[in-house]
Amino acid sequence: MRAVVLAGGVGRRLRPHTLTIPKPLVPIDGTPILHIILAQLRGAGFTHVSLSLGHRAHMIEASFTGNQWAGLELDFFLEEEPLGTAGPLALLPPFEDSTLVMNADLLTDLDFAELIARHKKSQAAATVALSRQYIDIAHGVVELDDDREVTDFREKPRLSFLVNAGIYVLEPSLLRLLTPRVRDDMPALLDRARTEGERVEGHVIEGDWHDIGTPEQLNRAAAAFRNDRARYLGRGAAAVLGAGTGAFQEVGSG
Template sequence: MRAVVLAGGVGRRLRPHTLTIPKPLVPIDGIPILHIILAQLQSAGFTHVSLSLGHQAHMIEASFGGNRWADLELDFFLEEEPLGTAGPLALLPPFEDSTLVMNADLLTDIDFADLITRHKKSAAAATVALSRQHIDIAHGVVELDEDHRVTDFREKPRLSFLVSGGIYVLEPTLRRLLPTRGRDDMPALLDRARDEGERIEGHVIEGDWHDIGTPEQLNRATAAFRADRVRYLGRRAAAELGAGTGAFQEVGSG
């Protein structure tokens, strides 16, 4: 199985952590975010990962020491300018099968192999992994009709939304909808696919999902990962990462 990881972001909102290292190498409990993701993909049965790089690309390449890492075949593609969340796919050779595409700034315990399996069974052109997020409103929420009569009054409600988890499974046929050059984002690509009658499936992540865009979000992800590494990595990878052995080297472990 093949995956593409989008790792070209600058990470301005994550400063000061990104002042000296690229965002994908910011550590979670001592381990770079990107290394956690690749360890998860390897455990899920992926054999080939393409990394789309931009800001401080040389540091990310150097962190893997070559084109083999933890039994994964790696290749690197450089964005000369920011290309968004879909534009980098035009840099890669055409997909031969269903391909996982994901951002490099998240922590999740999603079963990647199960996501691929569900996608294939759905006959969809794309599957979007979704996270259920909640917003607590600190005030009473009032609704009015057109005559200004109160029709609903809810005290401090909790609102729920499904948000994109930054994880997608795409069929090779979607490549025809990519621009040959320049920026393109995944929502626009999937909108074009829907306009052409393609089925776009949603898969709700039942477990844990953390966007890592700010220092506060990084702290929450770190606390969750520190509390239960096995939940995110499985026992073998968690043990090897903890020991700093093999391809799984913790930051500062040498």
């Protein structure tokens, strides 16, 4: 199985952590975010990962010291200008099969192999992983009808909604909707696909998902990872991580 990891972001919101290293190499409990993701992918049965790089690309490449890492075949593609979350896909060779595409600034215990299997079974052109998020309202909520008559009271309700988790499975046919070297984002690509009658399916993550965009979010993700590494890595990914982290430590120590 093949995956694409979008690792070209600058990480301005994550400063000061990203003042000296690129966002994908910011550590979670001592391990770079990107290395955790790759270990998870290898543990799920992926064998080939393409990394789309931009900001400080040389540092990310150096953290792997080659095109093989813990049993994964890696290749690197450079965005000379930021191309968004979909545009970089036009730089890659055509997909041969259903391909996982994901951002490099997240932590999740999602079973990536199961996601691929569900996507194939659905026969959708794309599957979007979703995370259920909650907002607690500190006040009572009142609803009115068109005549300003009160129709409902809800005391301090908890609202829920689904957010894009930055993880997708795409069919090769979707790449025809991209223009090479033109900035494009995944929501726009999937909207075009739906306009053309393609099925875009959602998959709700039942476990954990953490966006790592700010120092506060990084701290929450690091605490979750530290408290239950086995939940995120499992036996297979933990073994992969142990085999693959030496290259980063060697680069970092220099």
